Amino acid sequence: MSLVLYTGTRNASSWALRAWLALREQGIAFEERIVDIRRPQRHDNLARIAQFSPPAAVPVLVDGAHVIFDSLAIMEYASELGATPLLPADIHQRARARSLLAWVHSGLSGICARLSFESSFYPKRRAMTADEVEQSDRLLQVWEQTLTDSGGPWLFGALSLADLAFVPVIQRIISHRPDFGGFPLAQEWCLRLMARPAVAEWMDDARNLPVVVLDDYLP
Missing domain, CATH: 3.40.30.10 (Glutaredoxin)
Structure with missing residues (x-):
């Protein structure tokens, strides 16, 4: 093939x-x-x-x-x-994972719309607005609860497409908000995911490129 x-x-x-x-x-x-x-x-x-x-x-x-x-x-x-499907075997967990995938795919209902993937690689990044903090809190709560329910270490126990789909979102948020405050499971999950070799490889390559400047970044 x-x-x-x-x-x-x-x-x-x-x-x-x-x-x-x-x-x-x-x-x-x-x-x-x-x-x-x-x-x-x-x-x-x-x-x-x-x-x-x-x-x-x-x-x-x-x-x-x-x-x-x-x-x-x-x-x-x-x-x-692949040899091991990246979706949960349980029908309800699989539906939940697909729901999260669909949410990401549809733009996360506008959460932090102006915190672009490109901006996460800027050498100087602005502070998040109060609205962006509130919106990111909403997402962090979803991750925290999902990890609590599954017991981790990934959103549905084993690594799944749901984890991988959130990688660009995590990059956007942690580059602007390194401390997640009251969401310890979500923060550990984010750090664990960003440390995976494939994720780290892509991000290292991205950091070595000239930044892509977008006009709508400033609040």
């Missing part, structure tokens, strides 16, 4: 990160082709992706004649290709 994963610029492509992590955590061999999605080259580069992928976006996984062009679809594909 020969798989090709088209990803994006390391410090700007949080969706590609999710797909990449799922494949890496499953030990699946693939060729990676990095597409520079920074402006001004973004338009031309994604136009070439449009030749074989309808959304003209990354990530895209090409498996022979098959093209999977959505990050969540690629994650589930990786889960099924």
Whole structure:
């Protein structure tokens, strides 16, 4: 089997990160082709992706004649290709994990919308606004309760797609708020997840790139 994963610029492509992590955590061999999605080259580069992928976006996984062009679809594909599925076996836990995945995929209902993935790599980062702290607290509470219910060390006991899907979100939050205060289980889980070799590899590469400046970062 020969798989090709088209990803994006390391410090700007949080969706590609999710797909990449799922494949890496499953030990699946693939060729990676990095597409520079920074402006001004973004338009031309994604136009070439449009030749074989309808959304003209990354990530895209090409498996022979098959093209999977959505990050969540690629994650589930990786889960099924690997020896151990990255979703809980229990039907209720699996539904809960998929609910969290869907929440991430739909933008987390606007939580911390202006704390972009790109901004987490800025050398000087602003303080979170009171609203952003409140919104991140809401997410931290979800993680804390889920970890309490499962007993850890991951959201549903064993590592799952739900854990991996939150990696870019964790990066955004911990870069602006290193102390989680009253959410000890969530903080330990975040640190544990960010220390995984594949996660650390991506983040190290991202930190070595020129920052991608976004105009709407300041409060």
